[in-house]
Amino acid sequence: xxxxxxxxxxLIVQKGGIxxxxxxxxxxxxxxxxxxxxxxxxxxxxLIAIRPDVSEKKEGRFTISFNKSAxxxxxxxxxxxxxxxxxxFCAASIVQYxxxxxxxxxxxxxxxxxxx
Amino acid sequence: xTGVTQSPTHLIKTRGQQVTLRCSSQSGxxxxxxxxxxxxxxxxxxxxxxxxxxxxxxxxxxxFSGLQFPNYSSELNVNALELDDSALxxxxxxxxxxxxxxxxxxxxxRLLVL
Numbered sequence: 001x002x003x004x005x006x007x008x009x010x011l012i013v014q015k016g017g018i019x020x021x022x023x024x025x026x027x028x029x030x031x032x033x034x035x036x037x038x039x040x041x042x043x044x045x046x047l048i049a050i051r052p053d054v055s056e057k058k059e060g061r062f063t064i065s066f067n068k069s070a071x072x073x074x075x076x077x078x079x080x081x082x083x084x085x086x087x088x089f090c091a092a093s094i095v096q097y098x099x100x101x102x103x104x105x106x107x108x109x110x111x112x113x114x115x116x
Numbered sequence: 117x118t119g120v121t122q123s124p125t126h127l128i129k130t131r132g133q134q135v136t137l138r139c140s141s142q143s144g145x146x147x148x149x150x151x152x153x154x155x156x157x158x159x160x161x162x163x164x165x166x167x168x169x170x171x172x173x174x175x176x177x178x179x180f181s182g183l184q185f186p187n188y189s190s191e192l193n194v195n196a197l198e199l200d201d202s203a204l205x206x207x208x209x210x211x212x213x214x215x216x217x218x219x220x221x222x223x224x225x226r227l228l229v230l
Contacts, residue, residue, distance in 0.1 A: 004158075006158075041223065043118070043120070043206050043222050043223050043224050044159065046220070091158075102147075102172065103149070103172060104151075104208075104219060108156075108158050
């Protein structure tokens with residue numbers, strides 16, 4: 001079953017706007033939450049990641065907000081650009097060893113289109 | 117580009133056949149994970165190899181098997197192919213188990229089963 005639920009499925013934002021993608025999880029053992037960006041024909045590329053001991057992490061135009069009590073985290077893309085048009089995946093994993101190794105559990109993805 | 121390479125890029129097989137996909141990890145990386153990405157879905161974890169041993173496995177049947185070689189490159193083998201095996205197969209490498217969370221993905225092999 002899907003351990004990480006992601007929304008929305010698709011998103012259209014005007015250039016310069018803010019793109020917001022949300023994810024929710026159930027397994028409280030998850031302790032690492034990365035976001036990946038995937039362009040057509042390419043593999044996913046790590047964008048930014050957060051551990052649950054902080055509530056926010058910012059790298060350039062990308063910010064992760066993390067709400068441990070609500071078991072939710074989100075990606076904010078500020079000043080969105082047409083070059084940001086891609087599919088974005090949230091993921092969660094257990095950094096401490098588990099019997100499934102160190103699997104990344106991905107959401108279903110959000111297709112972002114930034115219009116000029 | 118991550119330095120993770122996969123071959124072939126595309127492959128067409130028929131139901132019941134067997135397939136082998138290959139992955140060369142990024143230099144200095146000793147951990148390789150394989151993922152299956154169906155169309156319009158997120159990647160699903162198949163298994164992970166660390167120093168030539170399977171280190172964990174997702175919810176995939178035994179007809180999905182793998183190998184890791186002394187140079188840390190890896191193979192994914194799928195026997196008795198089914199139509200639902202059609203997907204993009206992604207390989208990801210990471211530097212060590214301690215830093216496993218930073219997984220660098222290759223471009224994938226797109227498999228079509230007819």
